[in-house]
Amino acid sequence: MNATMVITVAGIVAIALVGVSGRRAPSKELGEWTVGKRRFSTFTTWFLQAGESFTTFSFLGLAGLAFGAGVAASYALCYLAINFVLQYFTAPRMRQLGLRGGYLTQADFFVDRYRSPLLGKVVAVxxxxxxxxYLQLQITGLGMIVQLATGSRAGGxxxxxxxxxxxxxFVLWSGIRGIARVAYLKDALMIVGLVVLVVGVAVSVHGGIGGTFATLRDARPNLLTLNQPGYDGTFFVTAVIISSIGGGLGTMAHLWPPVLAAGSGRALRSNAVWLPLYQIALGIPVIVGFAGVLLLSKGAEPNSVALTLAGQTLPGWLVGLVAVAAASAAMVPSAAIVVGISSLLSRNLFSARTPRAQLRTNHVCVVVAAGLALVLGLLRPGLLADMLLLTYGGLTQLAPAIVMGLAKRVRLGAMPALLGIVAGVAVLTWLTFGGVDVGTVDTGLIALGVNVVVTVVAQVVLGGRTVGRDQGVEAVGARLG
Structure with missing residues (x-):
């Protein structure tokens, strides 16, 4: 076992130990495990919310996209910044409703605002x-990181x-507090790892970072435009729109616990103002991808660019440090996603009656969800590749109902909301798996258009009474709990 492998394995174990240290006392009910006491500070909430900015996509995907598609990779920097602009308005309102109604999950919002347990179950599914x-992506990405860093497939x-x-x-032991504790370490490791990586690239390319762009301008100018096949301006704009809606409007269930656990709406607004600073760090993988165009062969695997360059430009122990940073970028989002999936299933789909039964069911769901993603990652790593394209587009189909539910009075009926979601998901599935050619337009955006049309038509045909929910919502929260 070489030094890189030793450092990587030791780092993974250390990350988990930090997560275990986050536990204060045994959780007796799902609420404590999922959202704590709802009093997390601005500092803690910052790191929990930042988790979605730094994932395995930050290390592998962005560099690989820049390597193959050029400047189109910068769409990630755009949509993440827009996410936080939207969250400035939506996150405090979600927290306010969650505090009054006792929400623990995204689906609780739908049950409460639309007075429809059926809609809550559909949203949970x-x-x-x-x-x-998305969970499998993190786990598979971690294996790829270790494999590329150490050169050992078995090790990966x-x-x-x-x-x-x-x-x-550590998720079962510590819940959201453990994730928060690891998130502190993860972001520090990510910053260090990215800086080490970009310095290694800078000293390897003639003229440093400036020389990289100058050489690309002369040798591969097409990479600095939105004219790459499959990655043109239409791709860029529609990908930014659908991803911004998906993240900014709370359509992803694992983003709700950090919001619901925040101690105040002011903390969430403050974070929304300053979290876009992370986009500076996310520019580094894009630079690394561009450097890969100059330093690696054209046939190189795009997702291997960042760590292949690390192996060529850095000593083994520093490669190990970069691998640990990348591993933390897989483990923290994985933990958050597992919490999102398990709490939806245990609380809203299976609807265990007592707090203790909910917690036990939740723990089983954690093991099953993580185990399924691991097995698929090991045996059939490409099985969910097409489904991955559906993640943002599919979850974005919840956006219209969320927007209407955030209003003081919910003027949309539960059945129109349900029909819109089902129609959007069905169209998205057909476009993705049916071989329909829509060019470079994001299929999620097309499905969202159908979703809105069906919702409006169903509302006109079926009707639905206006629901005033901001008064007496505590009673609904009691029923949810």
Whole structure:
């Protein structure tokens, strides 16, 4: 076992130990495990919310996209910044409703605002199904990170198993407090890892970072335009729109616990103002991808660009440090996604009656969800590749109902909301798996258009009474709890 592998494995274990240290006392009910006491500080909430900005996509995906598609990779920097602009308005309102109504999950919002347990169950299923491929992405990405850093395929597989088991362990033991504790470490590691990586690239390319762009301008100017096949201006604009809606309007279930756990709406607004600073760090993988165009062969695997360059430009122990940083970027989002999936299933789909039964059911769901994602990642890593394309697009189908539910009075009926979601998901599935050619337009945006039309027509035909929900919502919260 070489030094890189030793450092990587030790780092993965250390990350889990930090997560275990987050537990204060045994959780006796799902609320404590999922959202704590709803008094998290601005500092803690910052790191919990930042988790979605730094994932395995930050290390592997962005660099690979820049390597193959050029400047189109910058769409990630755009949509994440827009996410926080939208969250400035939506997150405090979600927290306010959650505090009054006792929400623990995204689906609780739908049950409460639309007075429809059926809608809550549908949302729970949609959320769990479309988050599963995102969970597999994190786990598979971690295996790829270790494999690329150490050169050992077997080592990558064993690291996937080890990291998944350790992540499940600290999540079950500490809940959201453990995730928060690891999030502190993860962001520090990510910043250090990205800086080390960009410095290694800078000293390897003639003229440094400036020389990289100057050389690309002369040798591969097409990479600095939105004219790449499959990655033109239409792709860029529609991808930014659908991803901004998906993240900014709370359509992803694993983003709700940090919001519901925040101590105040002011903390959420403050974070929404300053979190876009992380986009500076996310520019580094894009630069690394551009450097890969100059330093690697054209046939290189795009997702391997960042760590391949690290192996070529850095000593083994520094490669190990970069791998640990990347591993933390897989483990923390994995933990948050597992919490999102398990709480939806245990609270809203299976509807266990007592707090203790909910917590036990939740723990079973944690193990099953993580185990399924791990098995698929090991045996059929490409099985959910197409489904991954549905994650943002599929979850974005919840956006119209969320927007209407955030209003003081809910003027949309539960059945029109349900029909719109079902229609959008059905159209998205047909466009993705039916071989329909829509060019470079994001299929999620097309499905969202159908969703809105069906919702409006159903509202006109079926009607639905205006629901005033801001008064007496505490009673609804009691029923949810």
């Amino acid at each position: 949609v959320g769990a199904v479309f988050l599963l491929p 597989n064993w690291s996937m198993v080890l990291a998944t088991v350790l992540t499940v362990g």
